[in-house]
Amino acid sequence: MSRIFLISSNTCTCPNPVYPIGMAIVAASLKNHGHAVAQFDLLEQERDILALNAAIQDFNPDFIGISVRNIDNVDSTSNEDGWFLKDVKELVSHIRTLSASPIVLGGSAFSLLPREILDYTGADHGIVGEGENSFPLFIAAMEENKPQPRIVLSASGLMPGNKMISPDYRDNLLDFYVDKSAMANIQTKRGCPNRCAYCSYPALEGTRFRFRDPMAVVDDIERLKKDHGISSLFFTDSLFNDSQGNYLTIAEEIIRRDLDVRWSAFFSPRGITRDGLRIMKRSGLYAMELGTDAGCDATLAGINKGFTFSDVVKTNELCREEEIPAAHFIMFGGPEESAGTVEEGLQNIERLNGCVVFAYSGIRILPGTDLYTRAVRENILSDTDSLLKPVYYFSPGIDPRELSQRIISGFGKRKDRIFPPSKGEIKMKALNMFGFKGLLWDYLVARKG
DSSP states (O other), rough: OOOOEEEOOOOOOOOOOOOOHOOOHHHHHHHHHHEEEEEEEETTTOOHHHHHHHHHHHOOEEEEEEOOOBBBBBOOTTGGGGHHHHHHHHHHHHHHTTSSSSSEESSSHHHHHHHHHHHHHOOOOEEEEEEHHHHHHHHHHHTTTTTOOEEEEOSOOOOOGGOOOOOOOOOOHHHHHHHHHHHHOOOEEEEOOOTTOOOOHHHHHHHEEEEOHHHHHHHHHHHHHHHHOOOOOEOSSSSSSSTHHHHHHHHHHHHHHHHOEEEEEEEOOEEEEOHHHHHHHHHTTEEEEEEEOOOSSHHHHHOOOOOOOHHEEEHHHHHHHHHOEEEEEEEEEEETOOOOHHHHHHHTTTTTTSSEEEEEEEEEOTSSSSSHHHHHHTSSTTTOOOOOOOOOOTTTOHHHHHHHHHHHHHHHTTTTTEOOHHHHHHHHHHHHHOOOSSSGGGGGGGOOO
């Protein structure tokens, strides 16, 4: 059996510090296969290179795995600091000075551009897709001195939901994330059947939901509370409210077990009902993040959202009436955007009362998406261009600088309207400095009444 040192390379804290659940799941799988596993989180260690040096030297690993969660911060208004692969490259180079063990990359960002990221960083190998099965198989083959490709693809396809395992949560990491954000993370499913034009989730996780057993999910929640004292959670699913109602089964089971937790998640504005909201609120739902994504029907259709802005308004009003704070994430400048739709979008946002709106200018183009195909067709990029550095889609005729200025003037000085995204990061950090924890944006919501 081997000694495997896993590193979470993510140090991005916007909008919140996020527990490295991918690393924890892979760690659990490797331990189940009999390997000795260490987990090291650069964010928890505040990028302390001396601590990394000591940990690697003390553990003396046979293999080193690095999880790459994000390529960049998907904010067109940010500078070079918003591009994270440079840090990964420097991390790989530094590890080379400490250990001759093979370095293996993985994670959602790596799976988007595996060959480009592997070439850029200089790591030895990379695991594309779900690592729970692929990484142990890779290790077994390497132990038998069987040559392995630089890029390892899953041999068994997408994992069924009932085969997904619980993360190997570490107390030191849980303590850190609870201190910083008052939340731990948990996953109920993978995949997404929606075909939003810009989104990479279907390419990464498949075009249908693969559900974990709701009882197993709630077992994890109960274990987090009993064994680790965690009572605040964020569900990391691409989308929590599936049309099959699996999410309500989880909420009902939390209620049945009387777990007394509070939680949030990312939702589609489509299909939310008052009865569903009340069930979720009883189970501990305290705030909702909504993938509204565009400001009017034309631009919603342009990115293939499958709902109208009236649906958004209806859901927002339900949230307000049930006193559940809501945040809408909206992108300007995407397909079918024009000067007219920008104005319509800003007017529509005025209809969203008692909520926070986070706006973005332009849409980050990712491989394997409909937006990528459209961008090539419109000569925004060619099919040979690298996407290692961010390229943003702006509808023809939209000037990015003018668009940003129009959003800023449209939002005015309202504290519950956030643009550019860096403005939100500053506000969240300020709230955290004053002792506030959690999502933080919910403190900006003007309450009903």
